[in-house]
């Protein structure tokens with residue numbers, strides 16, 4: 001039949017077969033001004049590739065094509081129709097027909113360019129309102145392409161995840177990526193946002209006091225590793241990350257009516273940084289399992305008093321935040337992009353790094369950053385993820401289950417404070433200090449057990465005493481009955497019944 005299609009017989013077939021007769025060739029395809037199609041006869045000669053028209057509509061120049069669908073007779077339909085760019089070559093009678101897909105005939109590089117037009121082409125923020133934010137042309141993203149078939153899904157996801165830059169936002173309580181917050185139930189302290197709201201109304205509420213030590217509670221353990229909400233298979237494809245560290249602790253905060261000594265401020269800062277680094281250690285542990293090409297870090301200090309900002313304090317805090325990343329290695333391009341501070345109350349903002357002002361502090365910081373980058377790109381980790389960190393996660397888990405088990409034990413109220421102290425020891429990599437805390441935990445546990453034991457023996461004594469009282473009369477009856485029991489009758493040789 002293929003021979004026939006191309007040969008002389010095919011021309012003969014098209015002349016005879018009624019499946020291909022086409023009245024459209026004789027009618028004008030022009031569109032009337034009032035709408036609808038012109039009913040005049042078409043006038044020749046036809047320019048090739050253009051739909052036939054009458055004299056009036058000859059300027060409309062609609063592109064034409066011949067229908068490629070297979071008719072029931074086995075020949076191509078061949079009817080003339082108006083072709084719209086990117087459309088299939090099918091007449092209106094065959095629009096529902098399936099056609100061979102030419103998408104896989106083009107090279108994969110070109111297909112990737114198609115995916116680039118449909119999928120995000122900007123770094124993906126941790127939070128975004130709609131998909132327009134993901135594209136440089138502010139058009140919607142069409143992820144439906146991922147559902148077309150298996151091959152397109154594989155190619156397009158590889159393109160999206162391997163070449164895209166993904167942002168992870170780290171705050172004290174959670175890690176957010178692709179609009180997906182952490183799986184952890186948030187039992188942890190949420191810092192009030194009233195401060196920012198109040199700035200607009202001009203009312204200043206002194207709570208929460210910035211230098212107040214937050215109530216110490218034992219959290220639901222976060223665990224040593226972050227499990228992102230994104231499917232594991234896709235997450236492991238990602239090679240480029242932008243990490244946004246949001247540290248909501250006021251740096252060098254000065255507020256009227258608050259007189260906090262510098263030592264207290266530093267103590268609270270160290271404490272807050274240690275708690276914040278819980279999230280960073282979890283993140284770094286997860287990133288260690290990936291091969292990273294690009295790692296960009298931005299640090300944002302919120303609620304800072306910009307006017308009285310001390311560079312030294314900011315740099316000390318920044319180092320504490322950057323330190324956990326030194327467990328990473330073989331990162332091709334590690335970089336600290338910026339360090340900023342803002343003060344929503346006074347709508348102030350300060351760019352601390354890179355800084356326009358060159359001082360000995362900023363130069364020293366830039367030098368340190370250079371060696372930090374070298375550490376991350378070297379083939380060995382410069383910071384061993386050491387025993388204190390491992391022991392800390394074990395301790396956190398243990399304290400949580402002990403507390404869960406005996407909620408009412410007043411001794412266990414100390415655990416919150418001890419855990420926080422263990423955190424600080426962890427950050428300082430101070431094994432000696434950690435051991436002291438650990439000894440204290442063990443001591444508390446044995447005190448609890450000793451108390452339980454003495455309670456147990458006291459209770460047993462009481463049970464016996466009360467048993468003695470309530471069974472006293474029954475005891476007397478028993479003695480009387482015993483006199484007539486077979487036991488002593490037998491010893492006298494008296495025959496027993498049964």
Ligand SMILES: [Zn+2]
Nearest residue numbers: 017019073075
């Ligand atoms: Zn036919």
Ligand SMILES: [Zn+2]
Nearest residue numbers: 028030038054
């Ligand atoms: Zn016409």
Ligand SMILES: [Zn+2]
Nearest residue numbers: 067077091094
């Ligand atoms: Zn057709």
